[in-house]
Amino acid sequence: MYVPVFANYGDLYRFVAMKKVFPAIIVLVTLSLAGIILFQISWLQNLWKVQEQKILFKIDKACIAVAEEFAKQTSSRNIHLRGGRLGMRLTPDRLTRNIPTVPISQRYTDVEVEERIRKAFDKEDISHLRFEFAITADAEELFVELQSKNFMPLFSDSVHNKVRFYPVLPETGTVAEGLSDGEYIFIVIPDYKKQIWQSLTWLVTLSAIFVVILITAFYLTVKTMFNQKKLSEIKSDFINNMTHEFKTPLATISLAVDALRNQKVQSDTQKMQYFSGIIKEENMRMNKHVETILQAALMEKQELKLNLQPLHLHNVIQHVMDNFQLVLNEKNAQIQLMLNAQNDLANVDEVHFTNLISNLVDNAIKYSKENLSIKITTHNTNRFLLIRIEDNGIGMNKETVKRIFEKFYRAHTGNLHNVKGFGLGMSYVKTVIDIHKGRIKVDSTLGKGSSFTIELPLHKERD
Numbered sequence: 001m002y003v004p005v006f007a008n009y010g011d012l013y014r015f016v017a018m019k020k021v022f023p024a025i026i027v028l029v030t031l032s033l034a035g036i037i038l039f040q041i042s043w044l045q046n047l048w049k050v051q052e053q054k055i056l057f058k059i060d061k062a063c064i065a066v067a068e069e070f071a072k073q074t075s076s077r078n079i080h081l082r083g084g085r086l087g088m089r090l091t092p093d094r095l096t097r098n099i100p101t102v103p104i105s106q107r108y109t110d111v112e113v114e115e116r117i118r119k120a121f122d123k124e125d126i127s128h129l130r131f132e133f134a135i136t137a138d139a140e141e142l143f144v145e146l147q148s149k150n151f152m153p154l155f156s157d158s159v160h161n162k163v164r165f166y167p168v169l170p171e172t173g174t175v176a177e178g179l180s181d182g183e184y185i186f187i188v189i190p191d192y193k194k195q196i197w198q199s200l201t202w203l204v205t206l207s208a209i210f211v212v213i214l215i216t217a218f219y220l221t222v223k224t225m226f227n228q229k230k231l232s233e234i235k236s237d238f239i240n241n242m243t244h245e246f247k248t249p250l251a252t253i254s255l256a257v258d259a260l261r262n263q264k265v266q267s268d269t270q271k272m273q274y275f276s277g278i279i280k281e282e283n284m285r286m287n288k289h290v291e292t293i294l295q296a297a298l299m300e301k302q303e304l305k306l307n308l309q310p311l312h313l314h315n316v317i318q319h320v321m322d323n324f325q326l327v328l329n330e331k332n333a334q335i336q337l338m339l340n341a342q343n344d345l346a347n348v349d350e351v352h353f354t355n356l357i358s359n360l361v362d363n364a365i366k367y368s369k370e371n372l373s374i375k376i377t378t379h380n381t382n383r384f385l386l387i388r389i390e391d392n393g394i395g396m397n398k399e400t401v402k403r404i405f406e407k408f409y410r411a412h413t414g415n416l417h418n419v420k421g422f423g424l425g426m427s428y429v430k431t432v433i434d435i436h437k438g439r440i441k442v443d444s445t446l447g448k449g450s451s452f453t454i455e456l457p458l459h460k461e462r463d
Helices: 009-074 110-123 151-155 192-199 201-260 269-300 313-323 325-330 350-366 398-403 425-435
Strands: 132-136 144-147 162-167 184-189 308-312 334-339 345-349 373-380 384-391 439-445 449-457
Touching: 009 110, 009 162, 009 184, 009 192, 009 201, 110 132, 110 144, 132 151, 144 151, 151 184, 192 201, 201 269, 308 313, 308 350, 313 325, 313 334, 313 345, 313 350, 313 373, 313 384, 345 350, 345 449, 350 373, 350 384, 350 425, 350 449, 398 439, 425 439
Parallel strands: 334 373
Antiparallel strands: 132 144, 132 184, 162 184, 308 345, 373 384, 384 449, 439 449
16 A cells, blocks of 8 residues: 655645545535536426426417307308208398207318317417317217327327317307307327427527536536646655655765765775765766656657657667666576567667667566566567567556556555656656657556567658
8 A cells, every 4th residue: 555755744734634625525516516406407397387387378278269269150140061951041030940050070171170270379389289189079978070180099198198178169149059069179289298398499408508518517627626636646756756866865975975074085095986986876866867857847848859860779779788787687687689570770769769768678677576587579560660578577457557657657566665766757758659659558467577569660761
């Protein structure tokens, strides 16, 4: 388990405070988002109810107007019969006679009735509604005189469909009073709830977009907070590492300087050279750290400049391994160089590519076990040179493999912090590979070792 190290009590206090406040902020943000979504759902439900009442009112108004129109025509002094005797005209001397009932179905076709209802719907601005209708002689027994095609199947399903009926009452005090007694207009609105939602499509869409935007905003806010928290931890870790890396050589130089002031040491040439050599080595070590930090700053500003030229990469690899020879001998490491690529010529920056290979080999050494074994192989594809660096070190877990190229990220080795560095080496490797228009792939198994595969485009000869 990784335990962060703090430079002072102020950093420790801020870290603890952040760990306490951060969960509270997440809870408050989540509750706020849940509350807004619930209010939005409640608003939509209320809006649906209002829209339902509004549409029902318009349906009733339109159908009552149609029923009144039929009633007026039924009570007219001029009645035109479909079938039987046509064109019979009622004269004043016949007003007291009994006139046979003339139902709506004998005076209109289903198409004409549907057209009248549709015109009434258009007038009330509900033309988008689908409907089926029937004319009946009784509201309870449902003796259908006239109906649209799909009325009966939809009428029987009252769960999904809305059924309304309206009496056709002839005007009182006329000769036609009672002629059409008991007639009703039945209206069925299929998929009633669905049609109401469709009438609210643009409002529901806007509401959904608003909720999505809100969720996205909260997500980005929380993600940014997580990133800031992670960056704060990385910054503290980096400062602690940098302090340690600089304090060690400074302390060594201070001890060497004190030793050089000793008269016995001043009189001994070999000791003078030994201690002055230590000062030089530690000075070079600090310069290397400074150079690493400066390179990181250049990468941050994307100002890393390359001096590309055709180079045989086998020679670069061999040169790097020669530089590590003493360290590898101390660890009794086994080295296998299988440089099998027939074409190893690529356009690279010699300095940065050398550093790249050095960082990968150095990582293999740092995170190694006993009996270290490093294997470097190369081979060609049609347009690329592949370099594979394998080791049998401690390996990495999936989280480390995923984050290995993040700046300042360092793989933690339990409670032991014997691996020094700033967490910039692998980030530098990835940046150099990207600038060279290449690719790098990592494969690792915890406890068994790691392998890095570099793919670089080969040098193209100009015609």
